Amino acid sequence: MTLRWRTSPTRPGPLAAVVSYLILSAWAFVVLFPLYWLAITAFKLPIHVNEGPTYVPFLDFQPSLHAWRYILVDLRNDTLRPYLNTVVVGVTSSLLTLILGAAATYGLSRFTYRIRLASVLTFLAGAVLTAFAIARGLPWQLAVAGGLGAFALARATALRRIRGPRLGNADIAFWMISQRMLPPVAIVIPIYILFQRLALLDSRTALVIAYVAANLPIAVWLLRDYFQTIPIELEESAAIDGANRYQILWRIVLPLALPGLVATFLFIFVLAWNEYLLALFLSSAKAQTMPLLVAAQNATRGPQWWYMSVLILLMIGPVIALAIVLERYIARGLLLGAVRG
């Protein structure tokens, strides 16, 4: 018996296997049944829903495409526009996040940064003062220029002599990642006011900008590990051959990190695809995304489950496909992130 265990320490005995299968199947049922119910409700006529539950298509009720026709043909543009918005916002924001995140992560894994805390605090104080100046009615071009000028002056003169604590790579990375802790609701009202001032409310641009900021910490968190596992020798030999930093990054590092980049991209994409809170604050009609459209169903027409099921299916179809493809990457990425903290 010992021998059998040693070759495969986690193989359960017959009784344990049966119990395991029972529990696993029970949870699989819990997971799949709501999805099944969603799928069959999308093919039901109102009468099949309202007259109490029916469970099996063709036996209990005759499936019908009426809900699909209504959503995709009758309401064509009202469905298509949010769908397109979601796709465009999701892809654009994820791409931008990936670019910014990959650059920052690569920088943090290959350069040594030592920034004076005093510089950071001076910069922040200057920015706050500038914001106040703008709020008091100064033209913003003047205020920003003045603020930057003051910062440059302070940095060139007074700050040079201060030998305060410095922030290193780990501090910067921690600072970026810790932004995940921030509840979005704590920053959304100022962002709302900002976009209102810029006349960007209810535009895809606003959503893209907001999503980049929201997902950047996650991108850094997931990518950090991929860049650290790329052997540095390749980069060194390229540098000896005369390649500059950007060529090394573009020709050597990014191709090597491609699996990680793809996985991170898809993960961020799913987050942007599903995002609800920021979209609720920042968009209403023109830039409406799918989660908003689905959420709005109830308010406008009462619970018409058949239409709602079609919409939800349209919305979750792509991400379910992604989940099946991504399963391995997600597990690995999240584990490495979690080990590092």
Next chain:
Amino acid sequence: MRGTRPVGTTPAAGDAVARPARRIPLSRERFVAWADAQAGAVLVLPAVLVILALSIFPLLFSLYLSLSRFQPVSGGFRFHFVGLLNYRKLLLGSEQEHFLGRLGDLGVTGWVVFALLAGVALFLLARSLVAGPLAPSRLVGHLLVAAAGLLALWLVVRTLAAGGRPGTLVVTWIYVFAGVALQFLVGLLLAVLCAQQLPGRRFFRVVFLLPMMITPVGVAYTFRMLTDTGKGPFAPIANWLGYANVSWVNDPWGARIAVMIGDLWQWTPFMFIVLLAALESQSPEPVEAAIVDGASRWQIFWHITLPQIAPVASTVILIRLIEAFKIFDMPNVLTGGGPGTATESLTLHAYVLWRSLDYGTSAAVAYSLLFVVTFVGIAYVRLLHRRTTTLG
């Protein structure tokens, strides 16, 4: 490899003070060399600036908002500074019942429950304090956590007692602590089972991952369909139990439990997938040695497997704790925060206030949430997370 400066002799960037400018003829090579030298800053600055511009400054502005009152004036609006009035309103004023809840009368059982829970909490804290070196900073930290914990416990017990009504703060705590504990336990059970050599486990892995990827809004509506006692799939069971057309939506606890079930369904996968990956990457030797020594299955799990995955487990709990505090989609869509405010989370509370143009109080709620999240996060890292990660 971290912190090394490998390639070439690139100077430390980020702090690159402009060198005295010599007059040099502009050329492509010089530009490339200059750009190369600035690579460090070029790579990191965009991300830093985005986070500064869209997280840090909004955060500071939110602080100001929470200290002011929104006033529409002709042609726009302005913010009138009012000091701590908005927070006062939340804690003592007109929003108190919404935010903190209504205190009920603690009967004898209430006091017993409170004393019991407080005793356990204080005992655990004292044990954790004794376990380490007795530095003043640790003492102060533990005392702070004890005070905050007792206060929170008192609030929870009083508002849940007869005649009381929990406010959004307490409801959020219920979602976070009960929800995360449940998700962790279910996720751990599934991960342990799935880590065994069972044919077909890849199927389970993919299926179990699915809910995590689905839009919370969609999940919420799906659960509304499922829990409908008249038209949902479980209507016959509800009928048989005599609950036909009894709407759980009108019962505070029914609604809260529905929200928590939806959340459990959605977020167990996260726990599951990470714990499973941790289980699969643990080293097999200790387990094999324990089997040779005749340890039971339970002993192996408790003494070998669990300590090995403890750092990862602690981290996923931390991540979920932080994320769970932001819960919004599920209660907003599933119950709309109702009945009354029974299922309203803090984020939803802030949203409702924002919608009624009370920006100041909304920001104050958001800041309270931020404060609570930060406090819980730091306390968790100091008291639990460090220990598991250094032991593991």
